[in-house]
Amino acid sequence: MTKTHRRTIRFKLNGRPAIAEIGTHETLVEVLRRDFSLFGARESCGQGLCGCCTALVNGTAVSGCLYLAAFVDGAEVLTVEGLGSGNELHPIQQSFIENCAFQCGFCTPGFILMTKELLDRHPHPTTDEIRHYLSGNLCRCAAYPDIVRAVKAIAER
């Protein structure tokens, strides 16, 4: 293998300081699962095209399957596991449950984090804005109508 370069990164993960020994070629999603046992961001297409691996880095959604772990050095990373507080679910998570916005659930954390970015930036999006904002996330079970309703329900609060 081409010589592996290793380095240490320090960052904030779901509000807590974190440190990891990583290869510079390793992606964020690999490091989250291997070193932190966080599985909410998960690889599916591996090409930045489905959104299953979404994480928020300094509040911005990234595709964890492409985003190199090295880039989060010094940054704040949020995964779906860090979204609620303690045992309380975040209102977006609650709304996804209330609106049955998933079937197999594999895409769900990605949609939830993308929704978080959307609502942080545009608290009251229209249905069309919701569709466009979430159009980079795929759901093979096609829970789309319920996902839109779940987001709409919070936007209208």
Next chain:
Amino acid sequence: MSSGKVIEPPPETKRKPGQVKRSVRRLESKAKVDGSAEYIHNLSLPGMLYGKIARSSIPHGKIRSIDAAAALALEGVHAVITGEDVRRLIPDPYYGPAFHDQPILALEKVRYVGEPVAVVLALDPHVAEEAADLIAVEYDPLEPVFDEVAAAKAGAPIVHDILKPAATFPDLKHLEGQSGTNVALSSRVRRGDLERGFQESDQIFEHTFRNGKVIHAALEPYVTVAEMAGPDALTIHTASQSPSFVRSEVSRLLGWPENRVRVRTAFLGGGFGGKLYIKLEALVAACTLLVRKPVRIALTMEEQFYTITKHGATVRVKTGVKNDGRILAREVETWWNGGAYADIGPRVAQKSGLTSSGPYDIENIGIDSHAIYTNEPPAGALRGFGVSQVVWAYESQTDIIARALRIDPLEFRRRNILREGRPHATGMLMSDIDIDAILDRLAERMDWDRPFDHGSGPIRRGRGIAIGMKACVAPTTSVAMVNIYGDGSCGICCSTVDMGQGSDTAMAQIAAEILGLSAESIRVIHPDTDVTPYDMATLGSRSTYHMGNAVRRAAEDARTQLLRMAATALKTDMEELECRDGAVIARSGARMTIRDVMVARFAMQAGNIIGVGSFIPPYEKPDHDTGQSRQITPFWMLGGAGAEIEVDTETGRIRVTKLVNVGDAGSAINPEIVERQLIGAGTMQFGFTVFEEMIFSEGQVLNASFADYKIPGMLDLPHDLTGELVEVPHQHGPFGAKGIGETGMFCVSPAIGNALYDAIEVRVTEMPLTPERVLRALREAKDQPLGSDE
């Protein structure tokens, strides 16, 4: 020795709303939004090796040599495994549910581009990937064959020199295949006198319809992890829809008793028929046994395209009608492009063949259905087992006929549909169905009687409908256990796999209804063949009906035991007691919690009540030559769809503005989940209809990634998209339920195709209805054909 407390009932013991027919939220809702839901995808084991597959680069050829030296020289590579290594462990390393035709790794020959040839194992997945690229394989190419009709002809290149039927499943026992051809199976249905039927017809219509290959694209990739469980046993953790089959097939390959192979699954991130039978399991088991370390293989999205596909098919339909709109005779012949290995293709061909004359009452029927080997990736089950391909054909033709006879397409269907008590093509008498109700619902939701504006100018509008049917697969077995623990809480052990369809929730509802518990309080234990009993597989919309009945029986068994114990404690008769609100309640008003009953029986909070239930519906094997049977299926699946579309006549682009999907769920156990199944399936089939298609060149998939193979996203969806339940209770279904997971797939394609004709008066006979295909058809109709780019 009873120490049970007898409590007076509270003044107004209110009956909770029923547990079935209630839209209970998925039991695992919280886990799916907080990231904690268990998928096999998440699993790592200490010391685990990552496997990466090196694949064939040619569609058909003899393997001359495999050179793994460069791969083995790479630092960090633990082992390279080839077909010959596997053969040393497993002398006859061929697997499959219908034929034992698929080698764990290629031996002597490769039969499709992408076929696994070798595996690299390494502690670091990146190392394994790099090394897999370094494996050099030399081939002597053989002539390949790709088209299913060409492959069925004499003189075509032969994909398999010998055919080895598996005889695993009772409905596939008769498989013989035709050695020296590419025909894995030809199944037939004969009813009435076809020739006379055509002679007596006023008009005869004959058309051929085609559809290309598409894939499941479940977002959780195929993944299997295996580990030794002591010196002579294996544990396989796998994202599989059929853990029981994996256990028996891996045991068979190894020559081990089943009790040395443990197979467990978790939630699946989608399945859709892809994760059935053996996919990675035999390979990962072999690797684990060869290196005696845990091994994980997970496929990339690209590799999904080389694992299993939906069948491409060519369907010829010939129909004879009277001018008054009665169908007198129908002949259907289908060639299924099964790819290089049979997988479950022969069952797809047989089962969807059986119903390929449609939900129509026709006296004279001839059906031939051929499962064909080609040098493409294997085709298997994809949500509907071939039904959507034949519905695409016969419902497109139904529309053609109705228009030719100048009869409204809905009315034409009404004149011909099968009704209660009438014989199906196989001779089985229809029961527990109401196709009129489906047509009524379609008419209502589509506003069928209102005049429709077809538009003018470049954008034209059209609408279309279709109906379709399936015979649920038979005969299959489900076994379940209901376990009541010492504290009165309850678990269900069953091997049905929850891949998003909500089976955990439905099974909990069924058990809860019988035991007087709330569905939300029940825990469903995920498939683990060491713990959960046998189930044929989670496929074909069979689980609610089959496992639902097994769980119902298991819960009834547990209830009988519980009531017997309570009767002793309360010194009364069992008949005086019922289970309600988490307690046993006597007609006299006396009441014991379930825990009290357990304490009364076991002297402390201890013990179990284990209820067992198994279910196998009656079945009569179809006659080999005529396909006739009095009991071909436990229940009929019926659905209908309606579509409104806009067509841009300058670009050929279709926009579906409205899609109504109607399905008969029997009495739905969980109406909201069922409606979502219809919408989910409808959306998937909408993708297959309008844009999804694997593009092949010499057996190579040119668009094996989401960058080039598009699946439906938010912005593609029809704005008006609904799933509509019709509830015709089934007399033997659990609480009247039928399966419906696939029903939403059946009718979408012809509904859209018929709407396309309604809009532009041009018939496109090949799916998907891409802009290019539509535009070409339009230009051909105008006698201004577009040039080809070849």
